[in-house]
Amino acid sequence: MRKGSSLLYVKIVTAKGKRYAYFDTGVLNPSGRKIYKRLPPLGDPAFGATYAALLAGRTRRENVATELTVPKLVDLFQRSPEFRQLAHSTQNTYGIYLRRIADELNTAPAQEVERRDLLMLRDKMGDRPGAANGMIRTARALFGWGRGREHVTNDPCSGVELFASTDHAPWPEDLLSAALASADAAVRLPVALLYYTAQRIGDVCALRWSDIRDGLVIVRQQKTGKELEIRVHRDLAAELERTARRSITILADPRGRPLSVNALRARLQRFAEAQGHKVVPHGLRKNAVNALLEAGCSVAETSAVTGQSLQMVEHYAKRRSTRRLADAAILKLEGGKR
Structure with a gap:
């Protein structure tokens, strides 16, 4: 880049009658702006050596970056x-x-x-x-x-917009009811864990029997690192009571090994497809959020269960049943009348 200078990568800035030289290092700061190094004053004996060193450094970085696949x-x-x-x-x-x-x-x-x-x-x-x-x-x-780390200077992602994508939908009520009442414990138990704890599938697969104590489910979320203490729902407690302990984790494969996320996801999606639905397990987290809010829990109370921010709880709640909320509101109004 020659900008007011015959020297490569040097730009000259004039301020208050004085001329200052700056070297373009070829590196961008976190905001995407070029980083310039101030050179000694023009005519200073140190100018040539400083410029040569900066030029060599930039050339070396560019050569390495070009070779780096x-x-x-x-x-x-x-x-x-x-x-x-x-x-x-x-x-x-x-x-x-x-x-x-x-x-x-x-x-x-x-x-x-x-x-x-x-x-x-x-x-x-x-x-x-x-x-x-x-x-x-x-x-x-x-x-x-x-x-x-100065391995590259380019930003190929700049201006690449994300697709508008639809959120994972909560499970239809009939599918959720069928899963919780399924004769297959390999479906019934994980769905109960996902729904009654409102946690992500990875956190549910990682749950150990030792994480259930004093009527609480102790969860350390893998994504956020948050530790949650969630009261065990009575229906989940009954499901756990009837489950044999074959592994240190609550969910296990037929050989007694901890169940993987991919295996559980595939299992639940097969069950849903057999019922005529196409869903993902993460939708159960939204079912849980909606159920908590529809039961009269505040956003803060719901957040304490799910570990989400208040804003995320509201985002997840977009598909809550407005009919149920309206029914609850009218019941409250009727109950408040004298």
């Missing part, structure tokens, strides 16, 4: 302390999309990835908008980390 950048990211400090569930989610990014851009120099490359990846997943958005969010984290 996307798979290598992914590997560096996953080995980094920043990645390892993420919640285990977040690492798993990022891992899924990082593998896809590395596979799709397996020979591309990380420094040369452009916005159109990310748009192409996003559009190829257009039939799964939620997954496409997850991939873009992961790419943002990857390249944001890469810029912070």
